[in-house]
Amino acid sequence: MGPHLLSRWPAWVFRVAPGWWRKGHSCALLRTWCVPGVTTGQTKWPHSSWGVWGTSLLAHRGCSSVSSRPAEVMLTQERYPVQRLPFAVVSDEDLAAFERILPGRVITSSEELEAVNVDWLRTVRGCSRVLLKPQTTEEVSQILRYCHDRKLAVTPQGGNTSMVGGSVPVFDEIILSTSLLNQVVSFHGVSGVLVCQAGCILEDLSQYVEDRDFVMPLDLGAKGSCHIGGNVATNAGGLRVLRYGSLHGTVLGLEVVLADGSILDCLSSLRKDNTGYDLKQLFIGSEGTLGVITAVSILCPPKPKAVNVAFLGCPGFTEVLRTFSSCKGKLGEVLSAFEFMDAGCMRLVQQHLHLSCPVRESPFYVLVETSGSNMEHDEAKLAAFLEDALDSGLVTDGTVATDQRKMKTLWALRERITEALSRDGYVYKYDISLPVEQLYDLVVDLRARLGPSAKTVVGYGHLGDGNLHLNVTSEAFSPGLLGALEPYVYEWTAGQRGSVSAEHGLGFRKRDVLGYSKPPSAIQLMRGLKALLDPKGILNPYKMLPSQA
Amino acid sequence: MGPHLLSRWPAWVFRVAPGWWRKGHSCALLRTWCVPGVTTGQTKWPHSSWGVWGTSLLAHRGCSSVSSRPAEVMLTQERYPVQRLPFAVVSDEDLAAFERILPGRVITSSEELEAVNVDWLRTVRGCSRVLLKPQTTEEVSQILRYCHDRKLAVTPQGGNTSMVGGSVPVFDEIILSTSLLNQVVSFHGVSGVLVCQAGCILEDLSQYVEDRDFVMPLDLGAKGSCHIGGNVATNAGGLRVLRYGSLHGTVLGLEVVLADGSILDCLSSLRKDNTGYDLKQLFIGSEGTLGVITAVSILCPPKPKAVNVAFLGCPGFTEVLRTFSSCKGKLGEVLSAFEFMDAGCMRLVQQHLHLSCPVRESPFYVLVETSGSNMEHDEAKLAAFLEDALDSGLVTDGTVATDQRKMKTLWALRERITEALSRDGYVYKYDISLPVEQLYDLVVDLRARLGPSAKTVVGYGHLGDGNLHLNVTSEAFSPGLLGALEPYVYEWTAGQRGSVSAEHGLGFRKRDVLGYSKPPSAIQLMRGLKALLDPKGILNPYKMLPSQA
Structure with missing residues (x-):
């Protein structure tokens, strides 16, 4: 039996009598099965659903292997149909006032401003001329009081990792960074x-x-x-x-x-x-x-003392759903993640990133993680679940990791899908919530609808949360393909009472699709809340709420 | 060894070698230790922190053993200093309009109205002359649209189990019952x-x-x-x-x-x-x-397949806290409740309800519940925790139950404290949240402050949530004792950044203590939200927000 075969569970592992794990050797067995042939030590990638990125983002994320300078991002006000609201313009007197509040922490150098004016996906760019770095709540209070009086618009910015253009100015809003509020x-x-x-x-x-x-x-x-x-x-x-x-x-x-x-x-x-x-x-x-x-x-919850990761192949999406039900029952309180990806995703990470599939080729793959307080108990629960899943045909093959490095290797198959997609071509990305039973229907539907006009149509995501990451690629940007996708994807999602933004929010780029997931009465109440809390509209303008018709 | 001794863990249970539970006999052992001498089959009591009640409440809760008719409750408008706001008064035309919206479900009989005008603690009473029973959301919508136009005040009412007079009218508000919205x-x-x-x-x-x-x-x-x-x-x-x-x-x-x-x-x-x-x-x-x-x-989470309850004696509150820490570490994901009560509480349930203490007399008692997916694993975790707790002196004695009846018996010791208190005399009740380290300090402090003017000062509650139920009794209501308690208890709680209402809310009776837990800026924003959502103030008036000065 060669090393590659060792990486898989032989079927007999699932077929031993119930209780085999109690005999004391199973942990060692489980722990020695590893996943060879998969590169390790790669950069930790941003969350896989976090959009399209290219070489410039590698540099942005601190990867030294790529050094090409990114092309300049088009100004948001030029690329999108958006009108500046009548806020005041930052004057030299304003800068002096800020300097009195934040001595030495009023940044106006164009180099430093360049980084904070552009989102990390490089899709939107503002033209703010000042970055403020308060260290205390009192300083934030003084800044906002001043801006409110002067009707100066402000964009709060944390790590600037928004997927929807939410954390950079659209025009010349003041950037209020939380980076020094770090205690x-x-x-x-x-x-x-x-x-x-x-x-x-x-x-x-x-x-x-x-x-x-x-x-x-x-x-x-x-x-x-x-x-x-x-x-x-x-x-x-x-x-x-x-x-x-x-x-x-x-x-x-x-x-x-x-x-x-x-x-x-x-x-x-x-x-x-x-x-x-x-x-x-x-x-x-x-x-x-x-x-x-x-x-x-x-x-903060207590740190789990034991973590296991299983990577499984499933013959169909029905089996993925049934595996999830079985998992919830058998793993109960130790289940900490249930992620899925389809065969298309696996092909992409194999082709573009040269990762190896650790199990037999399957239409679907599932990553199950357990986190608990007792390794022996957790492994026993996992073994009982896997035995049942294999016996009942829900799962056709699988591998388990318990050490940190091997777990990361298995997680990489799921987490690096976005990276593989970005190498496949132009990517159209959707982050939607749907009732779990309908989670994959849209992927099947879109494959039929788009036909050969799309290069790849794949689905993956946090199945346990009903969160689908739907991705479509083409060789280059195609307005025709975009027209076939939107508003179709949003309408389809709305038809299932799904959410058109499960976890990324709306920011600047998605604010006009809010109406697909929320009724007019809800949007009206949102506007009421905004008017109550920010009557002059100075806080992160042009974000979240739809542009007024 | 007689049956009473069997109900306790002999110390050797904690002293066996780690892993003893794997040998297959421990479950049987654990399950046969029961708690004799405790009455069973008692009515399921309302949540122990749910206030003072007497015989009338037994009747209210469906207990047929007590049939005495309660004395009439004083009208809220007579007992408390509150002014009616200028809402319209329900007219015969209004009743006819409601009848068109809810044919046959507009209740005006004084008998039916009596029950819904009084809170179940019998501390407040309104004088509404109409109870509406919609069956659909559309009907609720039509009623509120009508009331809004007419400026008629409305009190929504569910099961009418509020502890703070939140679910009954203060004056003549229309009672809008959800009882037929039951699908x-x-x-x-x-x-x-x-x-x-x-x-x-x-x-x-x-x-x-x-x-x-x-x-x-x-x-x-x-x-x-x-x-x-x-x-x-x-x-x-x-x-x-x-x-x-x-x-x-x-x-x-x-x-x-x-x-x-x-x-x-x-x-x-x-x-x-x-x-x-x-x-x-x-x-x-x-x-x-x-x-x-x-x-x-x-x-809804999956139903736990295994539940255990342990009842333990602790030598001091420091040990209660350390037991909680140990519990979180050793029981991890299966810990589902951590309740505590002091020796005073145990004396009350023994004296007034004739319950038996299942463990050696101790300054504090702790009830630990586990809920998990595998009985053998959960029992093993519990045994490891208990072994450690006893060895390190955190716990001096304990008993465990796994069958439904015995678990209820142990839970009754905790859940029936309120009932025992109500038989002890007039009760002054406080439901507060505090940082867990300070949870018992107030009880100690009050005992010293009140001296012999209080009959009993006890503390118990959801320690795992930092929620203390502080109760003081006296033979009869004493304005002097009340004056020694309030605002002292609220000020003490505010000094620890605690909450003066952990889980009961504010309703009518606690609305004026909001300021002890929330700053003026928060109360101002709350008023802004109320004005935004209910500009005419018709929904549950006189509740939650402090009366305007």
């Missing part, structure tokens, strides 16, 4: 409650709490850059929603500076507080349009 | 998403989803009466918050009728949806003051 305020070792400033980088926080035997309740591919304040402002999803739920449940408190500079202190560290309306919820997912989040209180 | 709309067996009308009774929903191998993410003592719409409107806490989080995380969508009768359809069944502001969050915990919830979409 941990407190951490409680009993309750697991972390309080920190909004500009803390997610990965730094993860490390901080992991050193104290906790984990952050969210994890994203962009964690090396994104700020916790931006995560909360965009209600970031990612890889841990299935296990720990959304930020609406895990964020305990927020400190927010409102448009007029007043400070709203809802920075509670309490799990339960039913005194009045839960105001912090307004700001979670409001994309910086209702206030600037300056500090976050968040509940 | 399950859909349930998805893969995703566990339940969609139902707001008037479904929590216990009925629990049974419905348990028949399909799921559980509701919330559980309350009042589940036999309370409506899911009311649960959401009050952001009900209860026994499962530690495991499944708050309703802000588990509610996926709501349908709400706004004050002007317009229908806000945010009844999504999606786990992820980042299109616009998350409007449903506004209504979770808004106590019917911003809109009437007519339907709920909620994510």
